[in-house]
Amino acid sequence: MKLILPATFLFLLYLSPLNLYAQQTAKINGIVNDGKETLPAATILLYTAKDSILVTTAMTDQNGIYSFTTANGKYYIVSSSIGYNKVKTPSFDLNGTMDFQVPPITLKENSKKLNEVSIVATKPVLERRADKLIFNIEATPSASGLTALEVLRKAPGVTIDHNENISLAGKSNVLVTIDGKQTYLSSTEVVNLLKSMQSNEIESIEIINNPGSKYDANSTGGIINIKTKKSKAEGFNGSVALTGGFNKHLLTNNSINLNYRKKDFNVFGSYGINRQEYNQELKIDRITPGTNPLYFKQRNKDTTINASQNFKIGSDFFLSKNHTIGFLVKGNISDYKGGSLSNVNIGKSFDVTDSVLITPSYTKSNRKNFSYNLNYKGVIDTAGQEISLDADYSTFDGSNNSNYINRFFLPDGTFFKNGQIYRNSTASNIDIKAIKADYVLPLNKKFKLDAGVKIANVKSDNNYIYENDIQGSWVFDDTKSNRFLYDESVSAAYATLNITMGKTSIQGGLRAEHTKSTGNSVTTNQLTEKEYTDLFPSLLVSQNFDADNNLNFSYSRKINRPNYQNLNPFIFFLDQYTYNQGNPNLKPEYSSNLQVSYLFKQKYSAALAYSHTSDVISQVLLQNEAKKSMYQTVLNLASENVLSLTLNFPVTLTKWWNMNNNLLGYFKQIKSPDLNGANLNSEQVSANIYLQNNFKINDLFSADAAFVFSTPQIEGAFKVKSIFTTDAGFRYNFPNKNGNLKLGISDIFHSQKAYIYSTLPGNIYNLEQAGTTRSARLTFTYRFGKMTVKSARNRSTGLDDEQKRLGSK
Template sequence: MKTYLRFVFPFLFYILPLSLRAQQNQKVTGTIRDNKQTLPAASVLLYTAKDSVLVTTAMTDGEGKFSFAVGPGLYYILATSVGYDKVKTAAFQLNGSAVHELPAVLLKENTNKLNEVSIVASKPVLERKGDKLIFNIEATPSAAGLTGLEVLRKAPGVTIDHNENISLAGKNNVLVTIDGKQTYLSGAEVVNLLKSMSSSEIESIEIVNNPGARYEANATGGIINIKTKKSRAEGFNGSLTIGAGYNQRIQSNNSVNLNYRKQFFNVFGSYDYNRWPFQENLTIDRVTPGMNSKQLYFSQRNKDTSVFASNNFKIGTDFFLTKNHTVGVLFKGNINGFDQKGFSRIAIGDSFAQPDSILQTPSKNSSDRNNFSYNVNYKGVLDTAGQEITVDLDYSTFDGTNNANFVNRFFLPDGSFFKNGQIYRNFAPSDINIKAIKGDYVLPLNKMFKLEAGIKVASVKSDNNFVYENDINGEWIRDNNRSNRFKYDEQVSAAYTIVNVTAGKMSIQAGLRAERTSSTGNSVTTNQLTERTYTDFFPSMTLSRNFDADHVASLSYSRKINRPNYQNLNPFIYYLDQYTYNEGNPNLKPEYSTNFEATYLLKQKYSVAIGYSHTSDVIAQILLQNEAKKSMYQTVLNLASNDIVSLTFNFPVKVSKWWGMTNNLVGYHKQIQAPDLNGTDLNSKQFSASLYTQNNFMLSKQFSADASVYTSTAQIDGAFKVKSMLSADAGLRYNFPNQNGNLKLGVGDIFHSQRGRVFSTLPGNVYNLVQWGTSTNVRLTFTYRFGKTTVKSERNRQTGLDAEQKRLGGK
């Protein structure tokens, strides 16, 4: 508690005096309407008349009214609403002496407006807004029927390797959030969560390469925010999605979203069920080191057939206590199951051509994962100047089980039985509880200065038990040398403050975040205790200059941390077969990164960004070989450093009235150094590039199509290199004339070229790995919308659990 008070008291003593300031601003009020009625949810933007600099924004309430509080000056207003033309008012003078009420602003309906689905389809595939690059899924028909992970593969600059690790512009340890909320899941669990989602749930993917102080510090590789769809009308409305696909087996994705909103409350919920069968193939050719014994050659072929089924649901309520005070409750759940049948064949001998023996390992693997989260939140708008406070209380539980059986048998090259190898099974239950409280405060001082501050306290308790049993003469006997129980407790206390300064066309945002971490890792079986306590400061700064409406430039800096996930700290050994295993590392240290990025935006469409990041104590997955056991194993180590210089271009092209192109090109140079990695110096360098291009075709009012290509050159990661990759998708969309639904046909990985090809960059560690699956597929998705279509959405909550769930377990 004393640790928490160190952050709470400075926050209170810093903020409370500021909130008592004297306001010199003048209140401006007005109404937005058409020729029949007032318009709720209309956007109102206030500009300075002298240089057209945006001062502030507002949205009209249920009666079409809006208000600002600004200092003296000459201004004008730009008002907009869906289905109406924009209207710019005449300039008006404020002298700061009294309330200024503007004449009603009259909007005219857009006589050339498209139907609802056409408006969605015309949304750009990529948008640059501030520090975010936004990838709009609705503008991509070929994304229909995909899982969330498959959609993420299409996002520009995002790479998902053969182990399903997510990287952004060459940087690992990316923080993935859902609707701005941290999942607190490990890398592996985030991947499972994305697999359980359907593209029909996703509105857009937001990519933040260099997040500032208000974001979690645990994001050395940047942030990817998955923004889910929201309802937008008062009364009752919803949508239904039914989808099916084929990738050698039948896939299914189905969802329903409901929303009911009245004057004083809003109730919303969703449910989806997805079933994704798939097949994965893996080949590994490796040569064991032969310093103390002769070399052996292993040629491994794996084939895994799996079924992943998931149930996701969400239910929540917002209570509008007054116009400016809202209390909300949110409950979310994810229940999924995974069944896998695998077969591994390893040819072992003095050469690849002439094996001496063959190891065959049939296996079964099943797992169940349940994740539930509970959130209570409050938002209060304290005055018309924009002073507001938000508070979140969160509790999340995660429990999972993983059961596996392996039978190792050796055969001679002619196929005759030779002998039994190890026959074993394991059980791995996991139980994790997370609690968090988060508060954020915004205090506009005047039109030039705004202060932000916040605190957060989070606690994570993880209990993982790994039970390993051998089959000895038909009886299962516990192997205490391989079984292990691992308990991990962590507390993180954080506070941040941000100063925003706007002077003419120049804006500055400077922030500082402080985080104190206390953790205890306890390997109960081996009585190995690892305790750590450390405090870090994470400064950030962004300078932005609006030269005019067509030219915007910015420069940003930040420092970040990435803490090891809970499962990687667990020292247990998990065997995949007799010669392949995973091993944890309780001695992992957090990594730290320093990041710079300069961005130039032209005409709100074209952008170029140059970035540099330096990461120390890099957390990296490494494939090594154990000479004594003749085994290959995967573990996680700290490498000395990782330096990346990147250049990113985003340039849409309008080929014709009906044909538009979106292009994103990323090029970067990466250097990884580790002076003593497994007794060898690693100094790996590589220039890499990736190109994502999408063609959108408006064939008619009802029909649209798209075709996209993603290609990347060779990349390095840790102590291995990933060879070039190519993937192509296409889709066709039909919008129903009544505007209430659409039908989408998508084809993924048309050329069946989406496969990972990996080889070692560490001298003496010789292996070549190729991994591919049933990525080529055909999908048909039907979406139907019902009820009112002008409803306001439920509030997009950013709960206090946005940083810890990422690290619940993992690869």
């Protein structure tokens, strides 16, 4: 079933004798050269001839070819490339019934040397496409020196809660990919990876609210794709970025990128190292349920140090003009050290304390994640028939060691007794294998078929060892220790048909996925087996009324499978009365998503979306009446409905001041009829406001300032009060254009604090969390070598869905 279904599906699609007809698309084609050879990676800008409005942008491929599909009208093109003078073409008319071939554009090399070349066509901070919103990092000086997670907090529509769970347009369970490749890591490990990445490695962040069938179905909350920078030079070139800063502690981020390209091959690599130190304060006030409630007033102070290294090395070999084979190796190594002091006042009211529990703890963990990719891309004929193959292997090895000492004191500070003194260690080993094939078949100039298959397998081995201190000796506790093995295989096949009829384009797709999983809690002899097959249809209809007006409708069905570590039944303690526990009985969640979007002048957009999710996978904070404990776990809630409206509109106030504005308003409803013995029915109208100001002082100096505000929001069984943050940045470009200095200041007013309380009846708590989010960083970036180079080939591997799910703690 796993192999035969997708292979047969793709084979039948390949042989399909379809003979389809439709009205010819309006298309612009062209080629760019330098008088001797074609120019890859040249920038192409399409403008309306009447009022010089930028319609769309493109970049030439490795053969110097570009193409646009657009509405009837009169246009001209501006082409440029680093090291060459820009060229503007004469105006031309596009009739829509015939493809238009632009005469070859010849760029002349700038005679003033590279250090006098000025780079044109600066990207805006936000770009709206039919199916995605693009957040360009290079256009945001305040993002300089930040980690990828900190940059993600700036992205419009993205929220990150107190537990560092990522939500998009009010929906959780977001799939985070890097260069279109799934990490296959758990939500916690994805966050750790983003903390180890640096902003100077990132070109842009793509926000895809309603992905189609070509994407992995495991994305009920949408997709956030982080695109890393690629070199655009032939010969040898590179760049270095050095960052120093402070947030009460010294911070550092440093990286180097190198690229060497010749006619037949391209070799590229990067290495980064950073060290971050943070403080965090956590306050929890809670009342235990029952006839004799206890009042817990808990205060935690944490200090964490995270040091990480990441690298990438790869090569592309150009076997011929149409066939390329390559390999890519990526790695991330991080070391985490943390110390915590928990102080809990326990009594019959918040004002009367009977005893005090003090728990110092220490945690040390190491993580190593390596991935290997072998890939091939072939252009079969001049009609555009293509095939791409990817084989991937990824490993994750992690260890976590923690020590806890619980001691009780009387209110006057007198020692009363020892509580539980224990330590635990966890070893996690995960192996991921995947192979995928994608095929593009232009049936004629009006119809195109995309199809593909993918097979992925994940094996994880997690061994949790719990020991108690009994009279000075460590004794193994078999009631809390556990070994958990997990094995999951997913086979998938998809087909997408693209139809263009004049100004209307339709993309209909269907994805089939077969899943088989086995969870084995070795210590408790608990075996959980699941096997199921699902179909995931998608539809995108796009209507271009004219060059300025575009309307899109999309539908998709998605699945979100539980994170691997969330299935572990392990218990991790914060103190004797506060812990985190996994859930091996989690089921996948399913969502249906609808969206209507309108795009005006390629700049202004509005999107109305609705999603319904069943068996919602959600983190919840609950209380155990018998143990008087509070614990965090992951459960399936009955349903979640989200109705949202997103507005994006840039505003040019003066020649030197422009704004990018993104407003999100949404209504969310969460239901779960029997949650810890209570009925959860929570509703909330929320809004996120993102205002980005950009200032061009002169050719050398620029600045930006951003304001992000979120009204109260609900998530699972809790509510988060309103929160805002303000950032600012300054950039100085060196006159020779080879480098720059950037100063970024984050959370200027230190307002990024989370205030949370329960929405579940009888589950009473208030939580406040704040850390060292205010920081200042200075980044020096320098580029060297030849800067007129072709870019490294971008590809997406077969590990794009599984790494996300390595699990939470």
